[in-house]
Amino acid sequence: DVKVTQSSRYLVKRTGEKVFLECVQDMDHENMFWYRQDPGLGLRLIYFSYDVKMKEKGDIPEGYSVSREKKERFSLILESASTNQTSMYLCASRKGPGSYNEQFFGPGTRLTVL
């Protein structure tokens, strides 16, 4: 069974803290993605990666960075957390480019920044 796991379901941090959100997939997928989900705004793409050590900005990269040192792991980093980064963060993976591949999502991390 395909699986995408995220390090925490719930996280509470303080303004200014550095925050790491971890995502691991066990499907040997090449592509990985980070989205944030807010009510009424749907899923917005933050960053994505098509291969190890590669990263591309999505639609809302400001205030975030990512790291992909291993194929199975894609980390989202909030360098200095702010209250407007309180949100649900969803990681996803996909087999690769080319013909259509379904995206598999992790359970999400609900982050609250106080």
Place this chain on the structure above:
Amino acid sequence: GQSLEQPSEVTAVEGAIVQINCTYQTSGFYGLSWYQQHDGGAPTFLSYNALDGLEETGRFSSFLSRSDSYGYLLLQELQMKDSASYFCAVRDSGNTPLVFGKGTRLSVIA
């Protein structure tokens, strides 16, 4: 860039049929997808249309008209468990990420 429009909310009666529409604007087009998300859960894949026409999977069907930049998800014999948010999504090309609509919240009532 891409943009997608879908209704924010739909309510339907158990056992009925409901259609959720999606219109899109993209510079390229590499298929229309639908995802379902229950409250507190992760989005899960429902269907994909690359070509015009209707694709059926059990109680769910998805339709695409590329000339109209339009598609819909059809849910038949609605059940209470179908209450969820439904997202349409598109890609510009085979090597780009999915871009999602804002989602349609479906409420199934008795």
